[in-house]
Amino acid sequence: MTALRSQSGQASVEAVAVLPFVVLAALVAWQLVLAGHTLWLTAGAARAAARADSVGASPVIAARSALPRSMERGLDVSRLRQGGVRVAVRVPLVLRRWRSPVAVSAVSSLGRERR
Helix, strand or coil: CHHHHHHHHHHHHHHHHHHHHHHHHHHHHHHHHHHHHHHHHHHHHHHHHHHHHHCCCCHHHHHHHHCCHHHCCCCEEEECCCCCEEEEEECCCCCCCCCCCCEEEEEECCCCCCC
16 A cells, blocks of 8 residues: 555656646747747738838838737838838747847838839
């Protein structure tokens, strides 16, 4: 009887010891998902900004409208000299208390060149 109790107690201790590593792995995985989603949304915002720029509208307003409000704070939209628009957005962090040091960017030109 005591051998079974000591083994079940050991399994509980091992489970509790591994739990922080499982939580950390889940947070890292979720951060990678957020980075990929941000890159996907940034590419869409760059396309929207390039479309707006090609018809003479504001690319900044178009890029803002293509992004969720939570990503607008770190938004940077710039026209490229060779034509097109570059949109950069900061990757949100899982722990929202800190500001992300990582930004992703996308470029779209719609085939139009400036001269």
